[in-house]
Amino acid sequence: MNFELLVKKQRKLIILILSTIILLVITLKFLTLNFIIKDINKNLHVSHITNNILISQNIIVAKNLNNLNQHCSYIPLPDTRIIALRRFLQKYKSPMLPYADLIISQADKYNQDWRIVVAISGVESRFGKILPHNSYNAWGWRGGRQGKFSNFNNWEHAIIYITKAFSSGYGQAPNPYSFYKIYCPPCTTAWPNTVTKYMQELSNIRKNINKQYKLK
Numbered sequence: 506m507n508f509e510l511l512v513k514k515q516r517k518l519i520i521l522i523l524s525t526i527i528l529l530v531i532t533l534k535f536l537t538l539n540f541i542i543k544d545i546n547k548n549l550h551v552s553h554i555t556n557n558i559l560i561s562q563n564i565i566v567a568k569n570l571n572n573l574n575q576h577c578s579y580i581p582l583p584d585t586r587i588i589a590l591r592r593f594l595q596k597y598k599s600p601m602l603p604y605a606d607l608i609i610s611q612a613d614k615y616n617q618d619w620r621i622v623v624a625i626s627g628v629e630s631r632f633g634k635i636l637p638h639n640s641y642n643a644w645g646w647r648g649g650r651q652g653k654f655s656n657f658n659n660w661e662h663a664i665i666y667i668t669k670a671f672s673s674g675y676g677q678a679p680n681p682y683s684f685y686k687i688y689c690p691p692c693t694t695a696w697p698n699t700v701t702k703y704m705q706e707l708s709n710i711r712k713n714i715n716k717q718y719k720l721k
Contacts, residue, residue: 583718584609586619589711593623599632601643604660611665615672621681622668624703625688628696633660645689646670 587609594602601608601623612619623632626643630636633643641657644667657663675684681697681704689696 582720585711585714585718585720588714589707590619590623592710592714593707594632597627597632597634599626599634601626601633601660601664604664607661607664608668611668615668616677617668617672618678618704620704620707621678621700622664622671623707624681624700625671627703628699644671 587605590605590608591602594605608623609619611617612622622644626632629645630643633641636642637654637656639656640654641660641663642655643663646655646667647653655666657666675688681700682694685692685694685697685700
């Protein structure tokens with residue numbers, strides 16, 4: 506009798522131990538599964554954030570590239586007239602070389618041929634090298650009292666004044682042959698011939714520069 510009771514107690518103990526083990530195993534699996542799920546969710550969250558960051562970065566890069574393209578489309582091309590005029594004045598060692606930009610801007614202001622004022626100075630004063638001392642009058646311009654040669658304060662003053670006065674008196678982009686008898690009454694056709702020659706030389710210099718820049 507005592508033996509049977511002992512066996513029953515042992516069975517109960519074994520059942521209890523097995524039940525406890527099973528419960529522990531189930532609990533452990535549940536905890537492990539829960540940990541895995543949390544880790545997956547964490548990775549998904551990180552991935553989502555990363556994707557959002559990458560998407561945002563791509564949008565920023567795309568916007569920057571678009572802005573760059575827009576700015577690049579407005580990059581100004583060089584004014585080859587200025588380059589040509591500088592080379593021309595440098596060739597003839599003209600004191601007006603530093604004012605090439607001004608000569609072009611004043612010609613544009615009065616819709617004047619950019620070559621003609623310089624070309625005339627070539628005939629009248631070898632581009633400003635042979636003229637009355639400190640007169641800055643490279644064009645033989647007579648505008649003073651009793652038809653005396655005009656005097657200017659400096660090259661800037663002279664270029665601005667002459668371009669305006671010439672455009673007012675002789676019109677916009679005139680042909681040298683159409684006004685030389687008025688501008689230089691005693692002159693022969695040698696005067697407009699030489700003016701035209703200098704104008705053509707300037708055009709040829711610019712043409713070669715345009716080829717270098719692959720411009721028309």
